[in-house]
Amino acid sequence: MLKAAIIGASGYTGAELAGLILNHPHLTLAGLYVSNGSQDAHKPFSSLHPRWRGLIELPLLPLDGEAISRIHTEADLVLLATAHEVSHDLAPGFLAKGLPVFDLSGAFRVPGEGFYDQFYGFHHQHGDWLAKAAYGLAEWNQDAIKAAQLIAVPGCYPTASLSALKPLQQAALVAEGSRPIISAVSGVSGAGRKASVANSFCEVSLKPYGVFNHRHQPEISHHLGKQVVFQPHLGNFIRGILATVYVQLKEGVSDEQIAAAYQAAYQGQQIVRLAGQWPQINDVASTPFCDLHWARDGDQLIVVSAIDNLLKGAASQAIQCVNIHQGFSPVAGLIKE
Numbered sequence: 001m002l003k004a005a006i007i008g009a010s011g012y013t014g015a016e017l018a019g020l021i022l023n024h025p026h027l028t029l030a031g032l033y034v035s036n037g038s039q040d041a042h043k044p045f046s047s048l049h050p051r052w053r054g055l056i057e058l059p060l061l062p063l064d065g066e067a068i069s070r071i072h073t074e075a076d077l078v079l080l081a082t083a084h085e086v087s088h089d090l091a092p093g094f095l096a097k098g099l100p101v102f103d104l105s106g107a108f109r110v111p112g113e114g115f116y117d118q119f120y121g122f123h124h125q126h127g128d129w130l131a132k133a134a135y136g137l138a139e140w141n142q143d144a145i146k147a148a149q150l151i152a153v154p155g156c157y158p159t160a161s162l163s164a165l166k167p168l169q170q171a172a173l174v175a176e177g178s179r180p181i182i183s184a185v186s187g188v189s190g191a192g193r194k195a196s197v198a199n200s201f202c203e204v205s206l207k208p209y210g211v212f213n214h215r216h217q218p219e220i221s222h223h224l225g226k227q228v229v230f231q232p233h234l235g236n237f238i239r240g241i242l243a244t245v246y247v248q249l250k251e252g253v254s255d256e257q258i259a260a261a262y263q264a265a266y267q268g269q270q271i272v273r274l275a276g277q278w279p280q281i282n283d284v285a286s287t288p289f290c291d292l293h294w295a296r297d298g299d300q301l302i303v304v305s306a307i308d309n310l311l312k313g314a315a316s317q318a319i320q321c322v323n324i325h326q327g328f329s330p331v332a333g334l335i336k337e
């Protein structure tokens with residue numbers, strides 16, 4: 001069994017990681033951590049997340065110097081379920097000790113001068129690790145994930161969007177000069193566990209945000225190799241993302257070519273499912289799956305992609321990455337084999 005330390009374990013994605021590791025055949029928990037000074041330090045994990053009462057009875061430990069030394073000596077790998085700047089600051093220390101790091105934040109996803117200043121509001125100090133990190137889009141980047149010590153697990157919207165678009169881009173079916181348009185709705189857990197008025201029960205409706213300036217637009221464009229238009233919306237449900245993607249096809253592209261592109265990408269993959277009907281959030285919420293379906297009218301294609309933002313959009317994709325990195329079955333601990 002490999003021992004995994006989770007940092008940010010009281011948060012939504014950290015808690016999902018703990019639950020997945022509990023049921024994983026090759027992983028065990030090396031410790032659950034929150035910030036040094038967290039108001040939740042020393043509380044039992046299950047008092048914050050009673051879903052796991054009687055199942056995960058570990059305390060949330062403050063990440064002080066002693067805890068960091070303990071992780072260095074006792075853990076086999078580190079999962080960072082922390083905010084971007086926290087991951088940016090923490091990852092290099094663990095990497096220097098030789099530990100593999102799987103970061104759920106955006107801190108190491110997109111190389112490029114000035115990118116973090118512009119889209120994340122901080123200056124990136126670890127360009128060497130940024131350049132060496134593998135982008136953890138599990139179905140697409142297996143060799144890099146296997147080889148890298150630092151895996152940057154993609155954002156939730158990029159996972160839904162890239163899963164829909166990459167087969168078309170790889171098969172060169174998208175019209176030159178066009179920009180695919182992604183209109184996506186996320187549940188409120190996408191914003192994390194911290195309370196804010198905008199995310200409170202009485203305030204949440206269905207509304208757009210981040211118009212033309214969301215950081216996932218450049219993340220999607222960079223990893224697709226093509227510019228996209230991306231528009232997120234906040235919906236009044238807890239978990240899940242539904243992304244509707246509008247694509248202008250090259251002239252003369254046939255239905256068979258589209259079907260072949262998706263088959264070539266996902267045949268034999270168990271997590272991304274070619275659904276055969278329009279996906280809905282209820283079909284993927286609390287599961288590791290990404291469901292896809294498409295239809296076309298002339299040169300206009302619509303693809304719909306549905307995931308659970310906390311799982312395929314974060315924690316279960318991180319476990320896919322651990323599995324690939326360690327040479328386990330890519331779906332170990334996620335799907336009964």
Ligand SMILES: NC(=O)C1=CN([C@@H]2O[C@H](COP(=O)(O)OP(=O)(O)OC[C@H]3O[C@@H](n4cnc5c(N)ncnc54)[C@H](OP(=O)(O)O)[C@@H]3O)[C@@H](O)[C@H]2O)C=CC1
Binds near residue numbers: 014036154190314
């Ligand atoms: N929610 C989602 O759907 C997705 C989230 N992500 C990314 O995953 C990361 C985690 O997100 P999410 O789980 O939603 O966030 P939450 O806000 O729910 O949880 C953040 C966690 O980090 C802990 N934390 C904060 N500061 C520190 C610190 N300095 N050292 C150690 N732990 C710290 C918090 O505990 P405390 O403050 O008490 O210390 C808490 O446990 C973020 O980078 C997010 O962008 C990615 C994809 C999807």
Ligand SMILES: CC(=O)N[C@@H](CCC(=O)OP(=O)(O)O)C(=O)O
Binds near residue numbers: 104154156157187234
């Ligand atoms: C509903 C909501 O607020 N969603 C988050 C996306 C969460 C995510 O994917 O996290 P990363 O920042 O790690 O990419 C947002 O739009 O910022």
